[in-house]
Amino acid sequence: MVKTTAMVPSRSGSTQNMAANIKVLVRVRPFNAKELGQNNRTVIEVLDENQLVFDPKEDLPPFYYQGVQQPSKNYLKRANKELRFAFDCVCGPNRTNQDVFECATKDMLASLMEGYNCSVFVYGATGAGKTFTMIGSKEHPGITYLTMDHLFQTISGHQMDREFDIGVSYIEVYNENVYDLLQPSSTPLQLRDYPQYGVTVAGLSIRNIKVAQELLDMLEFGNQNRTQHPTDANAESSRSHAVFQVYVTMRCKTSNQCRMVKLSMIDLAGSERASATGCIGERFKEGANINRSLLALGNCINKLADGSSYIPYRDSKLTRLLKDSLGGNCKTVMIANVSPSSISYEDTYNTLKYAARANKIQLSLKKNIINADMNAAQSMKVNKELQRRLEEEEKKNKELRAKLALSSNVGGGNASEKQVSWSRRITAEELVHGALESKLLALMSQQRVLALRHYLRTRAFEHVADLAHRSSCDALEQIYTEDIPRQDRAVENYAKQYTNRNSKILEVWSNWNASGQKLQKLLDECLADCPCMVDTVQKVKLQSKYRISEASNDLHCKIISIMKDEITVSAECMTDTFDMLKEVYLTLKGYGHAPPALTLQYLGIINKAKSAKNISWSDTTVNTDPDIKFISTLDLESPISPLNFTANLPDTNNADVQDKDNANTTIDIVSDTDNLADTENQKPCNNKRKGTPIKLNNNETIIINDSFESENLNSAKKIKTEACMGIENINNFGKIDPNDLNSTFVLAEKVNNLKKASSKVEFKDVQPVKRGLTDRTNTLSTMNTQRTINCSNDNKARIVKPVMPVRRIATAMPPPRSAAFGSSVARDGSSYRTVQGGSKNATVTDKSVGLKAVRARERIEPHPYSRNPPRYAVRK
Numbered sequence: 001m002v003k004t005t006a007m008v009p010s011r012s013g014s015t016q017n018m019a020a021n022i023k024v025l026v027r028v029r030p031f032n033a034k035e036l037g038q039n040n041r042t043v044i045e046v047l048d049e050n051q052l053v054f055d056p057k058e059d060l061p062p063f064y065y066q067g068v069q070q071p072s073k074n075y076l077k078r079a080n081k082e083l084r085f086a087f088d089c090v091c092g093p094n095r096t097n098q099d100v101f102e103c104a105t106k107d108m109l110a111s112l113m114e115g116y117n118c119s120v121f122v123y124g125a126t127g128a129g130k131t132f133t134m135i136g137s138k139e140h141p142g143i144t145y146l147t148m149d150h151l152f153q154t155i156s157g158h159q160m161d162r163e164f165d166i167g168v169s170y171i172e173v174y175n176e177n178v179y180d181l182l183q184p185s186s187t188p189l190q191l192r193d194y195p196q197y198g199v200t201v202a203g204l205s206i207r208n209i210k211v212a213q214e215l216l217d218m219l220e221f222g223n224q225n226r227t228q229h230p231t232d233a234n235a236e237s238s239r240s241h242a243v244f245q246v247y248v249t250m251r252c253k254t255s256n257q258c259r260m261v262k263l264s265m266i267d268l269a270g271s272e273r274a275s276a277t278g279c280i281g282e283r284f285k286e287g288a289n290i291n292r293s294l295l296a297l298g299n300c301i302n303k304l305a306d307g308s309s310y311i312p313y314r315d316s317k318l319t320r321l322l323k324d325s326l327g328g329n330c331k332t333v334m335i336a337n338v339s340p341s342s343i344s345y346e347d348t349y350n351t352l353k354y355a356a357r358a359n360k361i362q363l364s365l366k367k368n369i370i371n372a373d374m375n376a377a378q379s380m381k382v383n384k385e386l387q388r389r390l391e392e393e394e395k396k397n398k399e400l401r402a403k404l405a406l407s408s409n410v411g412g413g414n415a416s417e418k419q420v421s422w423s424r425r426i427t428a429e430e431l432v433h434g435a436l437e438s439k440l441l442a443l444m445s446q447q448r449v450l451a452l453r454h455y456l457r458t459r460a461f462e463h464v465a466d467l468a469h470r471s472s473c474d475a476l477e478q479i480y481t482e483d484i485p486r487q488d489r490a491v492e493n494y495a496k497q498y499t500n501r502n503s504k505i506l507e508v509w510s511n512w513n514a515s516g517q518k519l520q521k522l523l524d525e526c527l528a529d530c531p532c533m534v535d536t537v538q539k540v541k542l543q544s545k546y547r548i549s550e551a552s553n554d555l556h557c558k559i560i561s562i563m564k565d566e567i568t569v570s571a572e573c574m575t576d577t578f579d580m581l582k583e584v585y586l587t588l589k590g591y592g593h594a595p596p597a598l599t600l601q602y603l604g605i606i607n608k609a610k611s612a613k614n615i616s617w618s619d620t621t622v623n624t625d626p627d628i629k630f631i632s633t634l635d636l637e638s639p640i641s642p643l644n645f646t647a648n649l650p651d652t653n654n655a656d657v658q659d660k661d662n663a664n665t666t667i668d669i670v671s672d673t674d675n676l677a678d679t680e681n682q683k684p685c686n687n688k689r690k691g692t693p694i695k696l697n698n699n700e701t702i703i704i705n706d707s708f709e710s711e712n713l714n715s716a717k718k719i720k721t722e723a724c725m726g727i728e729n730i731n732n733f734g735k736i737d738p739n740d741l742n743s744t745f746v747l748a749e750k751v752n753n754l755k756k757a758s759s760k761v762e763f764k765d766v767q768p769v770k771r772g773l774t775d776r777t778n779t780l781s782t783m784n785t786q787r788t789i790n791c792s793n794d795n796k797a798r799i800v801k802p803v804m805p806v807r808r809i810a811t812a813m814p815p816p817r818s819a820a821f822g823s824s825v826a827r828d829g830s831s832y833r834t835v836q837g838g839s840k841n842a843t844v845t846d847k848s849v850g851l852k853a854v855r856a857r858e859r860i861e862p863h864p865y866s867r868n869p870p871r872y873a874v875r876k
């Protein structure tokens, strides 16, 4: 065993792409014997590889009274939620660990070999199958073994050109303490923060392994030392977070370049409510610590996805430890384990909501592009333009390199002393100036990338606001309390980072400017004194051009890669949307419910899509968005510019726009049919009434049959009055009845007010300024007041509910099953297994019962994965 004092993790890069990297998989385990015995209801129906329904509708047997079948008696039972969830992958009860490996981690290894850190989390309530998925059994090895096996196979394919060194560590985080599972000790290990290495575990042992088979022994040994103890929900419940980490060091044989990546596989402790486990005393404290870590983990993931500059890693040991395995250049897979049984109804629901949130981080990014101003076609145009500019820059670079090579030969060995002296002075000055210029260019590139992220996020904000306008009432609250604040926070964070970067740029810029003037003066003097030095002067100028050109090249590459991601996501969304649209339309048509208006609208969309596909690029003049132009240009004369990506906001001073707003607010709410008819007629259709004939463009006449009735009109008017009362009145979410369809109307008004507020404040930062635009960061104070509409929400991610003491009376606990893994071991060496008896009235007590301390590894069967009877005897 190799003992290290400090482990050197690979340094993660930017944290910008976190959201796009999370993949979420849900695994539903089969019913266990207990659940089968109780004949529980199934609360999960797996629809296909990506979808499941939680709490599906049940077909109740017909109810007869006096021999006559009665209408539905559903009022006696709780309504089925019938919630449909979509994930990257859904594995039903019949899917094996091999299937989970194929869906979850197989592809990830390619990213690992490319230099990305990778993490796999298994999340779920106690007994949901986390450890089975991660570790498995001898017959069904878990994904840790399968992944490592595949890793070794991958490595053997690269043996010719690379050398590999693989080390593994296995630790647990229990009650906010870190323990080494490969070198057990009752003394916790300390986490240390080193500026150059990041967070390290002092004294952690790392073992080198050569084949996957060695891993089995190691996991066996580690698992024996893991803290476990029985709960009501799982007789072998793991009460700690286990973190298995693989460090792969790759050295390229030809270039000697070395790279270190880390694969982390984290078996999280159960996310169940305290009531589910029936825990009290020490166990309750454990539960609280588990939830604390899970909450901290959820917060970090959300913040990373928001693009926050501050990520609260320090909130728990687990997140501190995983700092470089989350976000940044890390690929993350989240596996949510659930039980299909109605016994675990609440836990399953909570797990699915957690997983859906993680999945939504991704989806919200996908979605924001499809409706945003920059749609796929525009992104492709911009991308094409950037590619062209990149090629041009490369061509210029080549020429510059050739010129530089030529100029360095000029003068050769015949230079006079005066020339040599001038040359030395110029070179020294050029060195200083060059270093400053490189620094300035690097800062400007980072700032442009931030501006791009801000640009994309601003559009996401608008998109979410737009969604709120169209969404159903059910989705409204979530959009207002979660989505909009999240997008908003992200925009603000980017703006803040951008402003910070601007001040640094200004500092370096003034030094660069001063040194540039000094250098220019020196060059002028040199030319005056020694005109034959013209080549040297020329060379200095070429060098600067070359630097700028190189930096522009790099920037274009970065922008292209970001835009490419956007295009891919957008294209995927478009395809999905069209498929769905087609399906819905054809279904309606099949039932004879597709009115001509809808058919026309449908055909219009399909035609649009077709023409989008046929765009020819060669003869199109690219009208690049000025914002994108700024982002993709490194102009040293105007290095900073305030952000102004709050486009498309209604201009409150513009009478036309005001009229339009008013029109929107006075047409009030029209029925869907009205909207369709409007689309046909291309003009507002304000007061359609039942039976009103409407002439369509194709001369067909249709009659509205389902216009709103007068009370709707009244309610729309009432809402309109509320909306007109101003932001103070609508700040209070409580005043709006979320069940009232018209609330969308008021909420849309809020968004407009928000947007208006954000667009009014002036950017105060000064020279050198390119455009007199607004900066969102300076609107923070104003916006914060306005945004109290997000009200009840404290703007913090709420991923996991912390466990609170609940009305649970210690309930009957079955006698310990014939399972060995779930032995309880306190860190101080005493036993946790304090279950008394097997009677119905048995209770869970604490250590006070005083059973003899036994270490878990002394009690388990030879194989790591078997959970066979423990070797100790429980006192009866």
Ligand SMILES: Nc1ncnc2c1ncn2[C@@H]1O[C@H](COP(=O)(O)OP(=O)(O)OP(=O)(O)O)[C@@H](O)[C@H]1O
Binding pocket: 028, 029, 030, 032, 124, 125, 126, 127, 128, 129, 130, 131, 132, 133, 234, 236, 237, 238, 239, 268, 269, 270, 271, 337
């Ligand atoms: N997909 C599956 N197929 C067969 N058995 C399974 C499956 N998933 C879980 N099990 C069984 O269910 C029981 C509980 O699973 P496991 O110990 O993995 O739960 P867990 O989520 O890790 O619980 P805890 O958080 O309490 O440690 C085990 O006996 C395990 O063998």
